[in-house]
Amino acid sequence: MLFNSYIFLFAFLPVAYVVFWQLRTTHQRHVWLTITGYVFYSYWDARFCLLMAFSTVVSYCAGLAMLRATTPRARKLAMVIPITADLLLLGFFKYADFTLQSAVGIAHLLGADVNIPTLDIILPIGISFYTFHTISYIVDCYRGTIRPTRSFWEFSAYVSLFSQLVAGPIVRFRQIEADLEGLGAAHRTRWLALGTSFFMFGLIEKVVIADSLAHYVDEALGRYEGLSSAGAWTAMLGYTFQLLFDFSGYSSMAVGLGLLFGLRIPQNFNSPYKSLNPSDFWQRWHISLSSCLRDYLYIPLGGNRGGKWFTYRNLMLTMLIGGLWHGANWTFVVWGAYHGALLIAYQANREHWDRVPPLLAQGVMFLAALLGWVFFRSHTFEMASTLLGKMFTPTAGAMSSDPTTFVIFIVIAAALSMRGPNVFDFHKEFKLTWWRGAGMATAFGVALALIAGGRESPFLYFQF
Amino acid sequence: MPESVPQRPSLGVWLRRLVLTGVAGMAVLASAELGARADDWLFNGVPLLSNPRYEDLLVSDGRTLRGRPHGQFGKWRLNAEGFRGPELVEARPRCCPRVVILGASEAFGYLESPDREFPAAVRAELARRGECAEIINAALAGMTVRSMSGYWEYWVASFRPDIVIIYPSTHLYLGHLGELPAADAPPPQAVPLTPIVNHWNSRYLDRLRNVIDTPEFIAKWRREKKLQSLIAASAADGPVFAAVPDERLDMLGADLSRLAERIRHAGAQPVIMTHAMRAESPARAADFADLNAMRQFLPRAPEPVIAAFDAAANQRIRELGPALGVPVIDIAHAVGGQRELFGDLVHFTDEGARRVGTEVAGALATINRQRPACSQTN
Numbered sequence: 001m002l003f004n005s006y007i008f009l010f011a012f013l014p015v016a017y018v019v020f021w022q023l024r025t026t027h028q029r030h031v032w033l034t035i036t037g038y039v040f041y042s043y044w045d046a047r048f049c050l051l052m053a054f055s056t057v058v059s060y061c062a063g064l065a066m067l068r069a070t071t072p073r074a075r076k077l078a079m080v081i082p083i084t085a086d087l088l089l090l091g092f093f094k095y096a097d098f099t100l101q102s103a104v105g106i107a108h109l110l111g112a113d114v115n116i117p118t119l120d121i122i123l124p125i126g127i128s129f130y131t132f133h134t135i136s137y138i139v140d141c142y143r144g145t146i147r148p149t150r151s152f153w154e155f156s157a158y159v160s161l162f163s164q165l166v167a168g169p170i171v172r173f174r175q176i177e178a179d180l181e182g183l184g185a186a187h188r189t190r191w192l193a194l195g196t197s198f199f200m201f202g203l204i205e206k207v208v209i210a211d212s213l214a215h216y217v218d219e220a221l222g223r224y225e226g227l228s229s230a231g232a233w234t235a236m237l238g239y240t241f242q243l244l245f246d247f248s249g250y251s252s253m254a255v256g257l258g259l260l261f262g263l264r265i266p267q268n269f270n271s272p273y274k275s276l277n278p279s280d281f282w283q284r285w286h287i288s289l290s291s292c293l294r295d296y297l298y299i300p301l302g303g304n305r306g307g308k309w310f311t312y313r314n315l316m317l318t319m320l321i322g323g324l325w326h327g328a329n330w331t332f333v334v335w336g337a338y339h340g341a342l343l344i345a346y347q348a349n350r351e352h353w354d355r356v357p358p359l360l361a362q363g364v365m366f367l368a369a370l371l372g373w374v375f376f377r378s379h380t381f382e383m384a385s386t387l388l389g390k391m392f393t394p395t396a397g398a399m400s401s402d403p404t405t406f407v408i409f410i411v412i413a414a415a416l417s418m419r420g421p422n423v424f425d426f427h428k429e430f431k432l433t434w435w436r437g438a439g440m441a442t443a444f445g446v447a448l449a450l451i452a453g454g455r456e457s458p459f460l461y462f463q464f
Numbered sequence: 465m466p467e468s469v470p471q472r473p474s475l476g477v478w479l480r481r482l483v484l485t486g487v488a489g490m491a492v493l494a495s496a497e498l499g500a501r502a503d504d505w506l507f508n509g510v511p512l513l514s515n516p517r518y519e520d521l522l523v524s525d526g527r528t529l530r531g532r533p534h535g536q537f538g539k540w541r542l543n544a545e546g547f548r549g550p551e552l553v554e555a556r557p558r559c560c561p562r563v564v565i566l567g568a569s570e571a572f573g574y575l576e577s578p579d580r581e582f583p584a585a586v587r588a589e590l591a592r593r594g595e596c597a598e599i600i601n602a603a604l605a606g607m608t609v610r611s612m613s614g615y616w617e618y619w620v621a622s623f624r625p626d627i628v629i630i631y632p633s634t635h636l637y638l639g640h641l642g643e644l645p646a647a648d649a650p651p652p653q654a655v656p657l658t659p660i661v662n663h664w665n666s667r668y669l670d671r672l673r674n675v676i677d678t679p680e681f682i683a684k685w686r687r688e689k690k691l692q693s694l695i696a697a698s699a700a701d702g703p704v705f706a707a708v709p710d711e712r713l714d715m716l717g718a719d720l721s722r723l724a725e726r727i728r729h730a731g732a733q734p735v736i737m738t739h740a741m742r743a744e745s746p747a748r749a750a751d752f753a754d755l756n757a758m759r760q761f762l763p764r765a766p767e768p769v770i771a772a773f774d775a776a777a778n779q780r781i782r783e784l785g786p787a788l789g790v791p792v793i794d795i796a797h798a799v800g801g802q803r804e805l806f807g808d809l810v811h812f813t814d815e816g817a818r819r820v821g822t823e824v825a826g827a828l829a830t831i832n833r834q835r836p837a838c839s840q841t842n
Contacts, residue, residue, distance in 0.1 A: 006676070212506075212507075215507065405507075437488070441488045441491035441492050441495065442495040443495075444495075445491065445492040445493065445494065445495025445496035445497075445498075445499060446496065446499035446502075447499075448492070448499070449495075449496040449497070449499030449500035449503060449668050450499060452496075452500070452668065452674065453500060453503050453504075
């Protein structure tokens with residue numbers, strides 16, 4: 001089920017909302033959030049609810065085990081065993097086919113005639129996200145950052161929270177724990193207008209901006225071999241903004257939905273194309289993921305505590321794994337390595353880089369991000385190299401259909417994302433006024449028309 | 465301190481809420497209508513104030529039904545001559561034939577994305593092969609081979625094509641067929657094209673109808689009810705077909721022969737395609753839902769008869785081709801029964817249209833090379 005669908009807007013959400021606020025106790029509301037999460041998830045494929053339930057039970061039990069553990073060894077086991085189980089599940093569903101295909105490819109390179117059939121495993125939607133949720137919970141319990149919850153329903157409501165279930169943001173338990181525990185005393189109208197406004201902004205980001213760009217981007221990249229240099233550049237520029245508004249739109253909707261149910265979900269995008277350097281970029285892009293990678297990977301690897309080369313190694317490893325987390329394809333690994341290299345280059349030349357005028361630095365960083373998206377968007381290296389070749393060698397060929405309108409959309413998206421305020425900026429000191437209400441009604445109407453016209457498209461990050 | 469009991473809102477407060485909700489609802493609907501119109505304008509070039517309908521794509525000139533010049537509805541756009549596709553090319557190199565494709569909605573394009581219908585796929589495939597040809601998609605939804613005769617005579621022939629490919633919707637011969645004009649009847653007179661009447665309708669509500677799914681059990685019940693009334697209404701035409709009606713096959717054969725003869729008489733090379741369906745004959749269990757959905761157009765034909773008639777009609781076409789000296793492109797053999805290539809019983813998906821386009825382009829290249837005009841050039 002998509003947030004930008006009639007079934008969600010007019011059936012699922014009203015029922016979930018009304019029943020939730022009719023319930024009185026924290027416990028009841030936890031149970032209801034769990035039920036809605038599973039209904040939401042099962043709309044895609046009910047079989048995989050079992051997988052999520054398994055991951056939830058294992059992680060919850062790990063928390064309890066840590067509460068009862070009397071020795072460090074027992075605590076460590078209570079961390080390692082469930083994390084191993086979670087990672088094995090993720091590894092099987094997401095990376096088994098990829099591993100097999102890669103092994104066959106390497107064998108062929110070495111001249112061996114190996115033929116292993118692929119398993120054609122269906123990737124359970126959102127598995128990367130809820131696995132991250134459960135792992136972060138277990139690690140935080142182990143570190144003592146949070147006290148494991150004794151309430152199974154509280155924990156299951158956290159894991160299966162429909163607003164952030166399938167594509168994040170990766171909310172850590174500690175970020176939402178206070179709101180979850182205080183749900184029984186939450187006030188329905190406290191964040192109603194704010195949540196609705198966030199949701200409407202997200203809907204517009206997704207349906208109006210991202211999907212309009214997608215119309216041209218998909219058409220152009222569907223026949224990338226025939227694109228001209230200008231066609232390749234506009235297609236990749238379009239994709240650069242499409243990806244931002246698609247995912248940022250989803251995140252804004254998640255924040256809005258959270259507020260409607262009395263939960264504050266943190267900001268996930270902070271105008272990333274205003275970044276002045278790679279480090280800045282990763283503090284603004286998919287903040288929940290990059291902070292998780294920092295806290296659960298980079299710092300445990302040693303962070304910057306072991307000298308220059310040790311730091312570089314850790315940066316590269318973190319970004320490689322971050323790339324692979326996005327998808328089981330070598331193009332994602334290369335994308336991760338590319339960003340690792342950018343971060344290393346920045347670390348090595350920080351003094352020079354920081355002296356570059358801000359406007360130029362922003363332009364350079366934007367260009368660097370755009371080039372990275374070529375690998376991110378390409379299904380194969382052949383596609384990536386063809387696109388890059390066209391972008392940097394003058395090539396005759398086709399543009400996208402209706403290039404004028406496409407460029408107008410790109411300019412609007414660029415102005416909003418590189419100069420304008422982001423959704424959180426808009427909501428600082430939020431107060432419902434008549435013009436905000438009118439704006440929301442208008443936005444909702446326009447979004448409904450576009451959704452009915454075929455914009456009921458999945459979010460790009462669902463594939464991860 | 466005891467908790468204060470929340471007071472019930474007064475009537476005035478309720479009324480105010482009601483009015484606000486009404487105003488907000490009206491604002492949502494108004495902006496949805498504006499949004500739908502702006503979206504159509506931006507992505508399909510539909511003027512903001514027009515209210516196009518599918519029927520506006522067709523126009524009668526008093527002699528035949530044809531495409532409206534520059535007609536547009538949704539993804540369907542017609543050129544200056546009322547054909548789907550690019551504008552006609554006046555000057556073509558020698559041995560670069562003008563190819564017209566006659567057919568119904570399967571050829572006009574129904575479920576495919578824009579520019580993915582099979583005539584467009586033929587165009588793309590020929591371009592990929594480096595073969596020169598101008599492909600005109602002259603198909604119109606609902607056109608039988610019988611109605612193609614007048615269409616050819618009074619409109620399409622005037623464009624002097626070199627090759628005419630007929631994609632006959634054979635199953636339509638199980639439905640109601642118009643009468644053939646009497647041989648001694650005077651030719652009909654041309655009249656000015658009827659202008660589009662701009663009836664206001666909500667484009668948002670039109671869109672809404674496409675996204676709201678009726679539950680299957682209700683849809684099935686309504687289909688059955690409609691079918692029964694259609695069967696009753698068609699009783700005057702005759703009883704329900706118990707088997708493949710031979711007289712209908714004969715009609716198809718005669719109409720095809722007549723059309724091919726007229727095309728040849730006009731100096732063009734006719735080519736006939738067999739008709740591809742998602743269903744096989746005998747029908748598989750999976751085919752029944754599609755065949756059943758088709759019955760609303762062919763109420764006298766039970767599901768197995770529809771499948772069997774199509775197979776028999778294709779066999780008739782295979783025999784008719786050599787008898788008339790007309791090449792036959794056997795699409796039914798190439799793609800028929802491959803469920804994934806069809807969106808419903810007869811309409812192709814993008815991939816289905818691509819496959820058909822590839823087959824037709826291959827055959828067309830061979831036919832073109834054998835044409836006398838090309839042989840002389842070579």
